[in-house]
Amino acid sequence: VSWTERLLASTTVGDDLRAPVSRMLEQQRRTWTLLAQGEASFAKIVSRSIEDGGSRVIVQSNPGRRVSTSAKVDPTSVAARPCFLCEKNLPTDERGVAFGDDLVIFANPFPIVADHLSIVSRAHVPQKIGGRVEEMFALARGLGPEMMVIYNGPACGASAPDHFHFQAGASNVLPITHDVRISTGAYVLLEAFGRRALVFRGSDARALALSVERAISSLGRVLEKSEEPMINIVASFERDQPTAYVFPREKHRPACFFATGEDQILWSPGALDMAGIAVIADPDHYDRVTSRVARAVYEEVSLSAESFRRWTEVLS
Numbered sequence: 001v002s003w004t005e006r007l008l009a010s011t012t013v014g015d016d017l018r019a020p021v022s023r024m025l026e027q028q029r030r031t032w033t034l035l036a037q038g039e040a041s042f043a044k045i046v047s048r049s050i051e052d053g054g055s056r057v058i059v060q061s062n063p064g065r066r067v068s069t070s071a072k073v074d075p076t077s078v079a080a081r082p083c084f085l086c087e088k089n090l091p092t093d094e095r096g097v098a099f100g101d102d103l104v105i106f107a108n109p110f111p112i113v114a115d116h117l118s119i120v121s122r123a124h125v126p127q128k129i130g131g132r133v134e135e136m137f138a139l140a141r142g143l144g145p146e147m148m149v150i151y152n153g154p155a156c157g158a159s160a161p162d163h164f165h166f167q168a169g170a171s172n173v174l175p176i177t178h179d180v181r182i183s184t185g186a187y188v189l190l191e192a193f194g195r196r197a198l199v200f201r202g203s204d205a206r207a208l209a210l211s212v213e214r215a216i217s218s219l220g221r222v223l224e225k226s227e228e229p230m231i232n233i234v235a236s237f238e239r240d241q242p243t244a245y246v247f248p249r250e251k252h253r254p255a256c257f258f259a260t261g262e263d264q265i266l267w268s269p270g271a272l273d274m275a276g277i278a279v280i281a282d283p284d285h286y287d288r289v290t291s292r293v294a295r296a297v298y299e300e301v302s303l304s305a306e307s308f309r310r311w312t313e314v315l316s
């Protein structure tokens with residue numbers, strides 16, 4: 001399928017993306033069976049709320065996510081498989097909306113939230129956020145206040161670490177938004193449900209993007225890493241203000257992911273999990289995620305308190 005055929009519309013920075021994306025979703029629901037099936041399964045998923053110290057998390061039993069949750073993301077496995085985000089390997093019926101020269105907005109057939117989108121580079125280039133935060137805010141602004149844009153680092157949630165992509169989706173259900181009370185300006189620390197994060201909110205998207213980029217570079221220096229430090233980001237325009245939740249990570253998968261028998265929980269946290277939607281891919285493991293277990297997992301995968309302290313020291 002050529003790009004001319006794949007693309008239903010072309011948009012760019014500054015455009016209102018709501019109408020073209022909504023038309024694309026309607027077209028895809030009619031013509032792409034995998035999406036229709038995925039959304040039908042999503043409509044029937046089971047979820048419940050758990051609480052810890054006034055903070056809430058939604059536990060979601062979502063067997064549609066099993067492939068992504070269990071994806072082998074080590075370099076050898078990644079090199080051995082055909083890239084599922086490269087155009088030549090996309091399903092024939094998949095269509096998208098171009099955003100600028102590089103990114104294409106597609107429907108995600110394995111949703112975690114309503115109107116789940118994959119926003120994919122046309123080039124097979126590695127997952128790396130450096131230099132792209134402003135683009136992330138431009139997408140969030142274009143998609144409107146009801147939507148968020150998500151970034152998963154190559155070693156902490158991205159199931160295609162070798163091919164650049166964002167995700168997006170409806171933000172109305174996101175619990176983390178209720179954990180933060182800040183005005184404009186600097187970042188704030190957020191410690192809730194065992195997670196440690198920084199929240200950036202301002203009035204100028206370009207300035208805010210620069211602050212987020214600097215914070216990520218600083219984290220890399222604090223951790224003495226040459227590659228990108230493990231991070232998840234959720235960006236949105238809340239009350240017309242660009243906002244970014246930045247979750248630094250200590251590790252990708254918790255020990256319970258690799259456990260066996262009754263102790264196993266197929267939970268592989270990415271940005272949405274960190275923002276309060278715990279996606280459990282095996283329905284048999286769903287009841288095992290009590291608030292105590294969830295808090296322990298969040299503490300285990302979040303950047304350690306000591307590293308987090310050193311990071312915020314260099315930022316202030």
Ligand SMILES: [Zn+2]
Nearest residue numbers: 083086124163
């Ligand atoms: Zn690729």
